[in-house]
Amino acid sequence: MRRLNRKKTLNLMKELDAFPKVPESYVETSASGGTVSLIAFTTIAFLTVMEFMVYRDTWMKYEYEVDKDFTSKLRINIDITVAMRCQYVGADVLDLAETMVASADGLIYEPVIFDLSPQQKEWQRMLQLIQSRLQEEHSLQDVIFKSAFKSASTALPPREDNSLQSPDACRIHGHLYVNKVAGNFHITVGKAIPHPRGHAHLAALVSHESYNFSHRIDHLSFGELIPGIINPLDGTEKIASDHNQMFQYFITVVPTKLHTHKISAETHQFSVTERERIINHAAGSHGVSGIFMKYDISSLMVTVTEEHMPFWQFLVRLCGIIGGIFSTTGILHGFGRFVAEVIFCRFRLGSYRSTSVPLPDGHTSNHLPLITDNSTH
Numbered sequence: 001m002r003r004l005n006r007k008k009t010l011n012l013m014k015e016l017d018a019f020p021k022v023p024e025s026y027v028e029t030s031a032s033g034g035t036v037s038l039i040a041f042t043t044i045a046f047l048t049v050m051e052f053m054v055y056r057d058t059w060m061k062y063e064y065e066v067d068k069d070f071t072s073k074l075r076i077n078i079d080i081t082v083a084m085r086c087q088y089v090g091a092d093v094l095d096l097a098e099t100m101v102a103s104a105d106g107l108i109y110e111p112v113i114f115d116l117s118p119q120q121k122e123w124q125r126m127l128q129l130i131q132s133r134l135q136e137e138h139s140l141q142d143v144i145f146k147s148a149f150k151s152a153s154t155a156l157p158p159r160e161d162n163s164l165q166s167p168d169a170c171r172i173h174g175h176l177y178v179n180k181v182a183g184n185f186h187i188t189v190g191k192a193i194p195h196p197r198g199h200a201h202l203a204a205l206v207s208h209e210s211y212n213f214s215h216r217i218d219h220l221s222f223g224e225l226i227p228g229i230i231n232p233l234d235g236t237e238k239i240a241s242d243h244n245q246m247f248q249y250f251i252t253v254v255p256t257k258l259h260t261h262k263i264s265a266e267t268h269q270f271s272v273t274e275r276e277r278i279i280n281h282a283a284g285s286h287g288v289s290g291i292f293m294k295y296d297i298s299s300l301m302v303t304v305t306e307e308h309m310p311f312w313q314f315l316v317r318l319c320g321i322i323g324g325i326f327s328t329t330g331i332l333h334g335f336g337r338f339v340a341e342v343i344f345c346r347f348r349l350g351s352y353r354s355t356s357v358p359l360p361d362g363h364t365s366n367h368l369p370l371i372t373d374n375s376t377h
Contacts, residue, residue, distance in 0.1 A: 033333060040329040047321050055314040058261070058306050067255050067301035074180045074253075074268075074297070078107065079156070079173040079219035082187055082291070083114045083212045083240075086170035090191040090201055093176055095183030100192070100199045107174040111167035114214070117159045124156075124216075127235030134230070156218040173218075175225075180297055187215075188290030211243040211289055220293075222253050222268035232272050244279040244289045251295040260306040269302065270295070 082089055086109040093101040116124060172187065189211060190203035217236040221229070238247055250273045258265050279287050 036329050036333045040325050044325050055309050058308050061305045061307050063303040073177040077175045077221045077225050081169050081171045081216045083169045083214040088206050091172050091187045092192040093178050093183050093185045095179050096181050101176050101178050106176045110171040112169050112171045114169035117161050119160045182296040184294045186292040214240045224265050224267045242278045246287050247291045248275040249293045254298045255301040257303045
C-alpha cells in the first residue's frame with residue numbers, strides 16, 4: 001500500500017514537472033548552433049565580470065534635512081600665510097551676536113618665509129590642479145569622500161632646504177571655536193582689542209608702506225578636521241597689487257554628516273565667492289585693508305552615506321543576464337535558421353525547373369524525361 005501511494009506521488013510530481021527532458025536521440029547539433037553557443041557563453045562571461053565589478057563598487061547617497069543643532073560650537077581650522085611680519089597683523093572673529101573670538105584662543109603666529117621651496121611649489125601646483133579638476137568634474141568629490149583617512153595628508157610639507165633668508169611673512173595656523181551663527185574672520189593690520197561696539201585694531205603704529213596682504217591659504221575648513229578632504233580654498237594664493245588692498249571671501253557653510261565604510265564624522269562643506277579691490281577713499285572705494293572671510297551657516301544639513309549593492313540584488317541581476325542572453329541568442333539563432341532555409345529552398349527549386357522535350361508529332365512535353373537504365377549507356 002505504501003509503495004502504491006509512493007508511486008502515485010511520484011507520478012503526480014512528474015506531471016507537475018515544468019522542465020521536461022528531451023531524449024538525447026532527438027537532439028540535433030550543428031556548427032551554427034555551436035558558434036552561437038560560443039558567442040553566448042563569451043558574452044555571459046564578459047557581462048558577469050562587469051557585473052561583479054559593479055557589485056564591488058560603492059556610491060555616495062545624499063540626503064537633506066533641516067539642521068536642528070543651534071547650540072553647539074563651530075570649529076574653524078585655519079592655516080594662512082600673510083606676507084607681513086607677525087607683529088604687524090592680527091586675526092580674530094566677530095559674529096552677528098557681537099561676540100569676539102581673539103586669535104589667542106587657538107591660533108599660532110609663526111614667522112616664516114613667504115616664498116615656497118621647490119618641493120612646496122610642487123605640492124601647491126598639484127593641489128591647484130586637483131582644485132581645477134574638482135570644479136569641472138563634481139563626481140570626483142565622491143572619490144575624495146571614500147578616500148578620507150586613507151589618502152596622503154593635504155597639509156603643506158615642511159621646507160626641505162635650510163634657507164638663511166630672514167622670515168618676511170607670518171603663518172597663522174590653528175583652530176577657533178565660534179558660535180554657530182554668521183560671522184567674519186579677518187586678518188588686518190594691528191592686534192585686536194575689545195571695544196564696546198565690537199572691537200578695534202591698533203593700526204596707527206604701522207606704516208602704510210609696509211602693508212602687503214599677499215597671502216596663501218594652505219588650509220581652511222569648518223568642523224572636524226578630516227585628513228584627505230580637499231576644501232575649496234586649499235592652495236589658493238593671492239598677490240596684492242597695491243598696499244591698500246582688500247580681499248574678501250563670502251562663504252556659505254553647509255553642515256555635513258559623512259558615513260562611509262571607513263569613517264563616520266560630522267564635518268562641514270562650503271562654497272565660496274571671491275572679491276578683491278583697492279581701497280581708495282578719494283575714488284569712493286572705502287573699507288579697511290586686509291583679508292576678510294565672511295561666513296554664513298546654511299539651515300540645511302547634508303547626510304552623505306556610502307552604499308553598496310546587496311548580494312541578493314547581485315544574484316538577481318546575474319540570473320537576469322544569463323537567462324536573457326540564452327533566450328535572446330536562441331531566438332536569433334532560430335530566426336537565422338528559418339531565413340537560411342527559406343533562401344536555400346528557393347535556390348534548390350530553381351535548379352530543378354522543368355525542361356521542354358520535342359516529340360515526333362511536333363508537340364512538346366514539359367515533363368521531366370524519364371531516366372532508365374538504357375538511357376545511361
